[in-house]
Amino acid sequence: MSDNMIQGRYKVVKHIGQGGMADVFVAIDTILNREVAIKVLRGELSNDPVSVLRFKREANASTLLSHPNIVDIYDVGEYKGHHYIVMEYVKGKNLKQLITQRGALIKEEAVDIMKQLCGATIEAHNRGIIHRDIKPQNVLVMNDGTIKMVDFGIALAQGALQLTQSDSIMGSVHYLAPELAKGEQATMQSDIYSLGIVFYELLTGDVPFKADQAVQVALMQMRNEIPSVREINPSIPQSIENIIIRATAKNKGFRYQNVEEMLDDLKTCLRPERQNEKKNVFSFPEEGDKTVVIEKVKQSGKAEEVQKAKKVKKGGFNPVWLVGILVSLLIVSGIYFLLSISGVLKPSLTMLEVPNIIGMDVTSAKNSLDQLDLILDTTNITYQLTDDTPKGKIISVNPEVGSEISKETTVSITVSSGIAAYIGDYAGMKLSDAKKDLAKYSNVKIILEEEESEDVAPGVIIRQELLTPGMQFNPEVSTDIKLIYSKYTTIVIPWEISDMQIEDATTLLQNMGVEVMLSALDTSTMSDEEMENLRYGVVIQTTPAVGTSYTQEDGSNVVIYYY
Structure with a gap:
């Protein structure tokens, strides 16, 4: 803008x-x-x-x-x-970036993320909203591990009319339910399928189906069984794999009927008694995807059966085969058309995956992209403070790592401008204490401003400006902070405290808002005559002297000398 x-x-x-x-x-x-x-x-x-x-x-x-x-x-x-x-x-990264950086997550962390995702999806479904684009890129991960679901841009209220025919398959193809690839209406089970794919990716570090073209991935979603996560990582218990198997069943009737069922399963899947439960098995191909099978001729010696088999072989033509071929061609053509008009498929382009250049410096990233005929945008680099990434290292990429793009596509990057600091809240703190705390930031300049206040004690900070509490800033760059503090008390030290009893003088000054320190008079250099004129327990002199102006600041005091 x-x-x-x-x-x-x-x-x-x-x-x-x-x-x-x-x-x-x-x-x-x-x-x-x-x-x-x-x-x-x-x-x-x-x-x-x-x-x-x-x-x-x-x-x-x-x-x-x-x-x-x-x-x-x-x-x-x-x-x-x-x-x-x-x-x-939300400060943090998205779930795809987390997986790209760390690979497969431990099962406890993956289950925790899935329980949070299910909670968010249940809220949407209870409101009659189907997300239709659940994927790691649409899940933000906060620094404390809390996840936040975003991007309801293609969400659809149940029963609402679709904007276009392509609306039904707008979701990312790697997380697309089979029925959406066929152009059917989205249901709660479509979101459940996507949740199952996300769970698979959390546990393995990758999506189950990959291909050069989106239409190929869509066909795999319709026809191929999800690879076993236990074959990739045998330490994953069967109870966890069973959740993925059920959530990603090709026939949506075999999936969880609602996300609450999936959440209940997640809550108990790590219990010891479930570790070696029986593996879920659903018929495959499932109803709706039946494959015509031509049985082999039995070696029974019956002339009639053999003759039938010969006739089929001799003719070289079987109408059942033709129907199967035509149906397959229609399905592929339909998927190709739907993916094309939705923008998911870009025909006639050689697609590449954006490489993982996160953590690299700009020069190294440019070399990596050059080798793939991709263009790094070095004129519009965004710089951003981070909590843990050193200055000059790449923290995010657009399009995201793993996205499919064509050659000569421009890739934008965000680079760390340094590790951030967060300013404290100094309101209510003594000015001297705030100065001590800010001394650790050599580039922070303190601007002081007094303000009259009946509610805040003198020398105590009322508020701060320029750097407000919790604000992120770069400690390597010169920065100003303004501290507005309650005005100190200014008095004239009264003449009458001379020769006054030290207890009475102390009380008088303290009532005027002055801090007092008592100090015995050093008589080592005094003459006998001077000593004879001294009186015990009374004010001999003060620093500053009586009759002078004194401002009571933090750490300062009036010294009363006595004998």
Whole structure:
């Protein structure tokens, strides 16, 4: 967006990513003083009625949902012809990036993620919403392990009309349920299939089906059995594999009837008594995908059977074969057509996978992409502070790692500008203590400002500005923080405390807001005559001297000398 302020409220900070329809920005909500994410429909799609309807459908679907594992939606609107959604800003990475970086997850972590995903999906289904695009790229992972489901852009309310014929197969083909590949209506079981594929990927580090063309993957989803996760990792118990087998059954009637059933299974799958349970087996090919089988002629010696077999062989033609071939061609053609109009399939292009360049420096990444005839955009690199990635290393890629793209496609990157620091909350703290804490940041300059306050003690910080509590900043860059503190007390040290009893003088000064320190007078250099004039227990002198102006600051005091 050209404007950095939307509706006079949201101050755009930076661009952090893009999807098929929208760009995503980090912004500051200037009213509530919090970071938010803003999803903005791209300009070229603003005049496309279908894109606008899909975008609005995402907004409508998301605002219906309230769940700890679904990103919160704060605001929806249109500004200068740009449709936007304001949502919770989740710091972290998406699940696909996590899998790319770490590979297969341990089974306990995978089960925990799946339980959270199921909880989010149950919330959507209970509201009558089918997600239709559940995949790791649409799952954000927070630093504490909490996951957040996002992107309801192609979600569909049960019973609602589809926008286009291709709407039924808009989801990513690697997670696409077989019935959607055939162009059938999405159901809750379609989301359950996608959950099963995600579970498989969490446990193995990869999707079950891969091919050069999307149509090939779609056919595999329809025809091929899901590879066994236990053959890849024998330490995975049968109880876990059974969940994947049931969730990804080709016949949706064999799948879990709702996500609650799948969640219940996940809650008990790690129990010792379930580790070696019997393996789930469903008939394959299943109903709806029956294959015509021509039986071999039995060696019975019966002339009639042999003659029938000879007739079939001699004729060289069997109408059953022709029907099978025609049906197969129609299925392949139908899938190819549906994938083409949905944008999933891009014919006549050699597709490549975006390599994993996360963690590389820019030079190394460019060399890797050059070898694949891909173009690294070095003129528009986004720099971003991170919690753990050293400066100069790549932290994210667009399109994402593992995405299928054609040669000569431009790849954008986000690079770490350093490891972030987070500013503390100094309100209510003594100014001297705040200064000590900030001393660890050599590049942070402290700006002080006094303010009269009846509620806050002198020398105590009322509030801070420029760097507000919890704000992320780069400790390697010069940064200002303003500390507004309650004005110190300024007095004139009264003349009358001279020769006053030290207890009375101390009380008088303390009542004036002054800190007092008592110190015995050093008489080692005094003459006998001077000593004779001294009186016990009274104020001999003060520092600063009586009659002078004194400001009570943190750590300062008036010294009373006595004999």
